[in-house]
Amino acid sequence: MDLGWVLYWRPPESIAEGFELEDYLPDDLAVWPCHVQALAFFHEFCRTQWRLTPAGTLAGLDYTAVLACLKSLRLSKKDADKLFSDVRQIERGAVEASNAPGEQAPTWRKAAE
Structure with missing residues (x-):
């Protein structure tokens, strides 16, 4: 599963009668241990650092x-490079998921439309 999708999944605006919110979640929603550091860093430092078209x-x-946020962690160059690479993969997934045709528009796009 794409981590970008996990971060930007939004619940439906209404839930059909007889269903619960959990019924709308994918069955395979999980984060592998090797991705936890990148996901935590992205969630803490990156989710508000977007550039828009x-x-x-x-x-x-x-x-x-x-x-700048990555530097503040004082990781070794090797660990910082790995974390930045992982964050860029999350970024690609988020950009593709957000900009895909027919996807739910984020709140900042709804206001502009």
Whole structure:
């Protein structure tokens, strides 16, 4: 499963009669241990560091801010490079999921439309 999708999944606006919110979650929603550090870093430092296109869609992360946060962790170069690579994979998944045709528009795009 794509970590970008996990971070940006939104519950439906209404739940059909006889169903619970859990019925709308995918069965395989889990994070492997090797991805926990990247997911935690992304959630803590990156989720508010987006650059948007003029149309209001996600362009990608603001790397200046992300790298400053990464530097504050004082990781070894090897560990920092690995974490940044993992974060970029989450970024790609989030951008693809958010900008895919027919996907639920994020709240910042709804206001612009």
